[in-house]
Amino acid sequence: MDNEKLIHAIERYERSWLLFALVMIVVFLIFIGYTLTGFAFYVPSAAERIDPTKVHSEGSLFANPRVEKTGDNIYTAYVVAQAFNFLPGEIRVPKGARVIFYVTSPDVQHGFYIRGTNVNVQVIPGEVGKVEHTFDEAGEYLVICNEYCGLGHQDMIGKIIVEEN
Missing domain, CATH: 1.20.5 (Single alpha-helices involved in coiled-coils or other helix-helix interfaces)
Structure with missing residues (x-):
């Protein structure tokens, strides 16, 4: 019992x-x-695929990394993360702008992290990462590669300057 x-x-x-x-x-x-x-x-995903050997080729969206105004206070940035910099290295947008980032890499894996925001994309060769962010505060935001990409990794920093209207 x-x-x-x-x-x-x-x-x-x-x-x-x-x-x-x-x-x-x-x-x-x-x-x-x-x-x-x-x-x-939200989880960023690959918007499309691209041949990493043709990132800088004529006719590619990334042949001329740039920022374009695509609507009323809407901007599209085509960014290339490569050893050991971001192209363009500096992006300027007005306060309140919504920016759509398309990011890719022709060489190795990189990170695309905008300090002070929730933007964080793993940039993988062959993929185009897409992420959006609205910059509500004026100031300077650092873009940092947060994925180890080689000996110059620590120098891989870009800027986004948000200007008062």
Whole structure:
């Protein structure tokens, strides 16, 4: 009889821990859902593919890295991350501008992180990363390569200057 009581006590103990684990999983899923919706989090993805050997070729969107005004306070930036700089190295937009970034690399993996924002793209050769951001505050934002890309990695910094209207 004592053995049967012990087995039931162990089952109750196991059920308690199982219930605790299930509650924690539900809580974590709720937190993830809240973060995804509440903080405007999104996962950047490849907008398209490009042959890395033809990034700078004539006719490529990235042959002349640039920023274009494409709408009312909407800008499109074509950025090339390469050893060991960003092209263009400096981007100027007015305060309140929504900028659509298309980023690619002709050589190795790089990062495209705009400090002070939630913009962070892993730049992979052969892929064009697309991400958007609205710059609501004037100032200077550093663009940093946050993926190790070689010996000059620490010097790979660009700028986005957001000017008062």
